[in-house]
Every structure is written in structure tokens, then in C-alpha cells.
Amino acid sequence: MKGFVFHGPGQASWQDLPDPGIKEPTDAIVKVGVVTICGTDLHILKGDVPEVRPGTVLGHEAVGEIVEIGGDVRTVRPGDRVLMSCITSCGRCRFCRDGSYGQCRGGGGWILGHLIDGTQAEYVRVPCADLSVHPLPAALADEDAVLLADIFPTAYEVGVLNGRVRPGDTVAVVGAGPVGLAAIATARLFSPERIIAVDLAPARLEAAHRLGADAIADAREAPGQLVDDLTDGLGADVVIEAVGVPESFELCTRMVRPGGHVANVGVHGRPATLHLEDLWSKNVTITTGLVDTYSTPTLLRMAAGGRLPTRQLVTHTFPLEHMEEAYDVFAQAADTGALKVVLGGERHEVAVPEA
Structure with a gap:
């Protein structure tokens, strides 16, 4: 597969990588359909997040299809279309029991594109899949749903x-x-x-x-x-x-x-x-706070009902393999007018926000 790999401050590339595999029985492997770039990714590239090690695939916002699950996964199965949350939750630690998933001490929290390989790739391993991916309603398009992963x-x-x-x-x-x-x-x-x-x-x-x-x-x-x-x-x-x-x-x-x-x-x-x-x-x-994503199910229902202006934030779309170009457009937002840049899916033209 290919993915967008961080090599150090100011250095990253779209390159060949080994396909991810199941490591824990709670894992799921997801084929990425639509992914986006976050301002936090730009902070990482600037060197503002030093715990991100060179060699890490960036990204923590994506929608895709489950292609493989570990033996302990119960809530999703291969073929399901899912939202990958920017926050991973073990569901068992003190903080997860309080709904503070961003502070998870059981191997979760903000780990995708931070402490482990993230979503800006063709395939992603998602730990603790039962609580860290959300099945998507058929009425919600990928380009809308991906904005509920984080922002x-x-x-x-x-x-x-x-x-x-x-x-x-x-x-x-x-x-x-x-x-x-x-x-x-x-x-x-x-x-x-x-x-x-x-x-x-x-x-x-x-x-x-x-x-x-x-x-x-x-x-x-x-x-x-x-x-x-x-x-x-x-x-x-x-x-x-x-x-x-x-x-x-x-x-x-x-x-x-x-x-x-x-x-x-x-x-x-x-x-x-x-x-x-x-x-x-x-x-x-x-x-202050790191998002916990406890509100994601509610926001998904609101988006499916047309109550959130998700699509209005998408200004540019690209094929997944144009990741480096998309980063350039997003990083130069003052010149390009970029708000949210979406990669993948079936539409690759520039989207014009509704007036």
C-alpha cells in the first residue's frame, strides 16, 4: 500500500509501505475511502508535536470499509462502512468509564497519526475497534461523515x-x-x-x-x-x-x-x-481539552438529518494519491482559500461551498 509518512520537521512523503495486519484481537483493518487533513497535521510537520516519531503515517480522520477484524471484535464486520474516530478508546480504564476517551490509559486516546500509524494511507489498523469506529448510516455521504472524525x-x-x-x-x-x-x-x-x-x-x-x-x-x-x-x-x-x-x-x-x-x-x-x-x-x-468524541453518535444523527453544514466546509477534493499536493493547498490556505481538504471518494473536482 501507500501512505503519507512523516520523516521529521518539514519532511514527509507519499510512499510505499507494508500493508497493516491484525496485531491484537480487538483490531480492525479498514480500507480508506475518504480522508482529510487536520491543522494538527500541520503542527506535526512544523515540529510542534515532538512525540511523533519519523516513519509514522500521519492522519486521524477518515471513512472507509472494514476488510478484516480480530477475533474479539463484535460491533462491526467486514463490508461495513465506518467512520474512524480521531480518538481510540479501550472502554475499560478509569477515564474511558467516565467518557473521557481522549485521556484513555488502556492504549487509546489520540494515537492514530500520533503514536501509531494513522489514516492518510490506503489501509489503516484501528485498535479497540468496537469503540473506535462508528458504522455509518446509508444516508450520510463519505465527504460529510469524515468531518465528524475530529473537527x-x-x-x-x-x-x-x-x-x-x-x-x-x-x-x-x-x-x-x-x-x-x-x-x-x-x-x-x-x-x-x-x-x-x-x-x-x-x-x-x-x-x-x-x-x-x-x-x-x-x-x-x-x-x-x-x-x-x-x-x-x-x-x-x-x-x-x-x-x-x-x-x-x-x-x-x-x-x-x-x-x-x-x-x-x-x-x-x-x-x-x-x-x-x-x-x-x-x-x-x-x-482546555483534547476531544473525547463522546458526542460523535449524536453528531452523526444530526448530520444524517441534514442538521449540520458539513459539506459547506469542504473547499477542495483530490484523489488519495495526490496527498502531497493536497498538503500544499491546505498549508497555503491564505492564498488558496482552503478550509477542509478531502481526498479519495468518487468526486475529485474542486467543491464550491454553498452561498
């Missing part, structure tokens, strides 16, 4: 739910990349008074407006002032950080109101300053 549960759980978005809130989302856009879409489920999107790229701000942002702000043009103007100087009830750089985190802590919530979603590769000299008296709650 929608991440935005919903780590951003919207951790941020405790409530009806009537002012919600600011800093970063209108794929996860930020998914946060806008899922925050709308809770009927906030307004959603404010902040980004540097005009194309991403336009996408944020299409997906439900009531106001947009260029990050270079005093977005905090816009938040103050819209809230009579109080600040936002919930601020979701969806970039992963120190400047955006610190901006979030300046925009939140006293008693508000800052929900950090972004993957940070550098230290950020926590200005406790300003925050200590403001009763602000700051949350």
Missing part, C-alpha cells in the same frame, strides 16, 4: 460545551479555520444572541458569515473594541480560541467578560502568557 466533535465538546454556551450569550470565536467554523455552526444550536468571528483571512471571515456569524472582525483591527461595542463594554460571555498561538489566546482573555468562559481548542506549540494580574479578580473560567 465537529472537537469544536462542539472542547469549544461550545466546555465554554457553556447558553441562549442569549455573546460568543466570540477567534480563528475561523475548520474547527472555528464548526464551533460557529454548533454554537448556533444553543441560540446565542450573537456570534462574533475573528480571523486574519477575508475568505475565512466570509465563510464564518455564511455559517452563522453575526459579526466578523479582522484580527489586526481591534476586535476587542468590536466586542465591547456590541456588549456595552461587558465583553463576551464565551470566547473560543481556535488558532493555537500565544497572541490569539491572550486576545481571548482580554475579550471575555467578568464571570465568562474562555474555551481553548487550539493546539499550542509555544508558551502563552496568562495575565493573572488582570484576570485574578474577574471570576473567569479557562478550559
Whole structure:
């Protein structure tokens, strides 16, 4: 088979690899149908995630068909079309029993494309398959389902739910990349008074407006002032950080109101300053988190019912073997307008988001 292999910071290639095989009786082997690239993959290529060893196949988001299962797998069988979750769950450890699958201590957590070979390949070995793949409803297309492997549960759980978005809130989302856009879409489920999107790229701000942002702000043009103007100087009830750089985190802590919530979603590769000299008296709650994907079954039902704007986030599609080109397009999003880049499937033309 072929896969996209990390060789060190700034180095990766689409190359020949041995086919994966069953190692544990709880494993499944999946033939990849559709796969996508995550901003976290770009962080890995930059060297921000040092535990990823050279020689690892990248990727943690894919849809495919079960081709082989271990003797202990009970919930899927060969021929099933499944979503591969970005999080693997053993189902037995303390954290999995609490639904905190991202913190699994039984060989799971975020391991695909991180600690073991991932999904950007023709075939994938998925450990703990009973709890780590999700059978897909026939009504849900692969290109829609693949966005539920990571960005929608991440935005919903780590951003919207951790941020405790409530009806009537002012919600600011800093970063209108794929996860930020998914946060806008899922925050709308809770009927906030307004959603404010902040980004540097005009194309991403336009996408944020299409997906439900009531106001947009260029990050270079005093977005905090816009938040103050819209809230009579109080600040936002919930601020979701969806970039992963120190400047955006610190901006979030300046925009939140006293008693508000800052929900950090972004993957940070550098230290950020926590200005406790300003925050200590403001009763602000700051949350961080790795997605647990406990919401994936619910989101799958919503997507199958047409309640999530998944396809609107897909801007480019490629054949699977064009992985290197797809990475270039995704990495140059400011120039290409890329939001979510999807590889594989039967359609390989560029998809235009709905207006």
C-alpha cells in the first residue's frame, strides 16, 4: 500500500509501505475511502508535536470499509462502512468509564497519526475497534461523515460545551479555520444572541458569515473594541480560541467578560502568557481539552438529518494519491482559500461551498 509518512520537521512523503495486519484481537483493518487533513497535521510537520516519531503515517480522520477484524471484535464486520474516530478508546480504564476517551490509559486516546500509524494511507489498523469506529448510516455521504472524525466533535465538546454556551450569550470565536467554523455552526444550536468571528483571512471571515456569524472582525483591527461595542463594554460571555498561538489566546482573555468562559481548542506549540494580574479578580473560567468524541453518535444523527453544514466546509477534493499536493493547498490556505481538504471518494473536482 501507500501512505503519507512523516520523516521529521518539514519532511514527509507519499510512499510505499507494508500493508497493516491484525496485531491484537480487538483490531480492525479498514480500507480508506475518504480522508482529510487536520491543522494538527500541520503542527506535526512544523515540529510542534515532538512525540511523533519519523516513519509514522500521519492522519486521524477518515471513512472507509472494514476488510478484516480480530477475533474479539463484535460491533462491526467486514463490508461495513465506518467512520474512524480521531480518538481510540479501550472502554475499560478509569477515564474511558467516565467518557473521557481522549485521556484513555488502556492504549487509546489520540494515537492514530500520533503514536501509531494513522489514516492518510490506503489501509489503516484501528485498535479497540468496537469503540473506535462508528458504522455509518446509508444516508450520510463519505465527504460529510469524515468531518465528524475530529473537527465537529472537537469544536462542539472542547469549544461550545466546555465554554457553556447558553441562549442569549455573546460568543466570540477567534480563528475561523475548520474547527472555528464548526464551533460557529454548533454554537448556533444553543441560540446565542450573537456570534462574533475573528480571523486574519477575508475568505475565512466570509465563510464564518455564511455559517452563522453575526459579526466578523479582522484580527489586526481591534476586535476587542468590536466586542465591547456590541456588549456595552461587558465583553463576551464565551470566547473560543481556535488558532493555537500565544497572541490569539491572550486576545481571548482580554475579550471575555467578568464571570465568562474562555474555551481553548487550539493546539499550542509555544508558551502563552496568562495575565493573572488582570484576570485574578474577574471570576473567569479557562478550559482546555483534547476531544473525547463522546458526542460523535449524536453528531452523526444530526448530520444524517441534514442538521449540520458539513459539506459547506469542504473547499477542495483530490484523489488519495495526490496527498502531497493536497498538503500544499491546505498549508497555503491564505492564498488558496482552503478550509477542509478531502481526498479519495468518487468526486475529485474542486467543491464550491454553498452561498
